[in-house]
Amino acid sequence: MADAAIKSLDETLEKYIPAQELAEVNRILYGRRPKPLDVPVAALRLAEVGGFELRAFTIGAAPEQLRPPRLVRVGLMQNRIVEPTTAPVAQQVSALHKRLASMVETAALCGVNIVCFQEAWTMPFAFCTRERLPWTEFAESAEDGPTTLFCQERDEVHRDTIWNTAVVISNSGAVLGKTRKNHIPRVGDFNESTYYMEGNTGHRVFQTQFGRIAINICYGRHHPLNWLMYAENGAEIVFNPSATIGGLSEPLWAIEARNAAIANHYFTCAINRVGTECFPNAFTSGDGKEAHCEFGHFYGSSYVAAPDGSRTPGLGRMNDGLLIAELDLNLNRQVSDHWGFRMTGRYEMYAEELARSVKHDFKPDIHK
Numbered sequence: 001m002a003d004a005a006i007k008s009l010d011e012t013l014e015k016y017i018p019a020q021e022l023a024e025v026n027r028i029l030y031g032r033r034p035k036p037l038d039v040p041v042a043a044l045r046l047a048e049v050g051g052f053e054l055r056a057f058t059i060g061a062a063p064e065q066l067r068p069p070r071l072v073r074v075g076l077m078q079n080r081i082v083e084p085t086t087a088p089v090a091q092q093v094s095a096l097h098k099r100l101a102s103m104v105e106t107a108a109l110c111g112v113n114i115v116c117f118q119e120a121w122t123m124p125f126a127f128c129t130r131e132r133l134p135w136t137e138f139a140e141s142a143e144d145g146p147t148t149l150f151c152q153e154r155d156e157v158h159r160d161t162i163w164n165t166a167v168v169i170s171n172s173g174a175v176l177g178k179t180r181k182n183h184i185p186r187v188g189d190f191n192e193s194t195y196y197m198e199g200n201t202g203h204r205v206f207q208t209q210f211g212r213i214a215i216n217i218c219y220g221r222h223h224p225l226n227w228l229m230y231a232e233n234g235a236e237i238v239f240n241p242s243a244t245i246g247g248l249s250e251p252l253w254a255i256e257a258r259n260a261a262i263a264n265h266y267f268t269c270a271i272n273r274v275g276t277e278c279f280p281n282a283f284t285s286g287d288g289k290e291a292h293c294e295f296g297h298f299y300g301s302s303y304v305a306a307p308d309g310s311r312t313p314g315l316g317r318m319n320d321g322l323l324i325a326e327l328d329l330n331l332n333r334q335v336s337d338h339w340g341f342r343m344t345g346r347y348e349m350y351a352e353e354l355a356r357s358v359k360h361d362f363k364p365d366i367h368k
């Protein structure tokens with residue numbers, strides 16, 4: 001079966017697993033199921049006219065005596081590029097701005113407090129090509145570039161260094177700050193190290209009116225310690241804007257962000273782009289095979305995972321989509337009090353052992 005032929009894993013399970021067994025299969029696979037959340041008819045209409053999927057869920061927590069629920073609505077957006085990769089740069093960017101604006105409008109109608117876009121959302125994922133022009137022209141200033149939302153950032157203070165940066169903008173419109181991609185892939189056609197540097201902003205957490213959020217950009221999701229450090233800095237929701245293809249990472253996708261939510265007692269929001277992007281010049285994958293113009297299929301499947309291991313169904317693998325989730329942040333502490341992973345973790349011991357293991361003269365502690 002072709003890489004992109006399944007529309008959504010959840011749909012396939014629903015279609016083929018007998019109804020009397022489906023609930024138990026879902027319980028074993030996903031834990032408790034989030035409840036569907038009602039959205040205004042006007043939002044459904046906008047999604048229909050705009051041709052994107054709109055799904056909404058609520059992940060609640062047990063009522064407490066001393067704390068009221070801390071409800072926050074997040075909106076995850078996945079989309080394909082709008083213009084062909086050969087269109088003028090400004091035209092490609094403004095078409096994506098326009099496309100995402102209609103999805104943001106829909107999210108606003110649904111009472112969403114925090115939205116997050118996919119990685120490098122203002123451009124095609126051109127890093128497979130290793131060509132500089134025109135792709136580096138998509139890099140703009142995080143402070144005053146036309147997008148300011150997210151893309152590679154051109155750091156003019158540091159002589160035009162390029163980073164992969166997420167910009168966090170508060171609900172008042174002020175730039176709260178920026179955070180850079182810590183881990184740059186060196187796998188398959190993800191030739192991103194040709195374009196930008198490893199981030200140097202650490203594991204910043206941003207205090208918003210709706211909770212403390214952090215952004216772990218794409219490949220950082222393979223690094224458990226990266227996720228851990230956002231928790232250490234107090235994150236309550238960690239977004240993982242991504243761009244990844246079926247042939248490389250799809251079996252890992254449903255596990256990694258969900259596991260991070262479990263291990264760190266916070267919510268995670270995994271967002272992936274959709275579609276197959278075709279580039280004007282063929283590139284090779286350095287594997288002796290034919291040069292090609294397509295990167296592979298970006299499979300979407302964006303989802304939200306909760307600290308108790310539950311998760312929303314994913315958006316489709318083939319279509320643009322907006323996934324809304326209402327989260328009760330009280331769940332973080334409830335799960336932490338129940339499982340106690342932070343309390344039972346032996347961080348001091350790990351820190352000491354890691355400090356030793358990164359030294360050039362380290363000898364593994366193997367007893368024969």
Ligand SMILES: NC(=O)NCCC(=O)O
Nearest residue numbers: 185190218219243244249
């Ligand atoms: N954008 C990005 O870092 N992709 C790397 C591939 C992956 O992590 O699945």
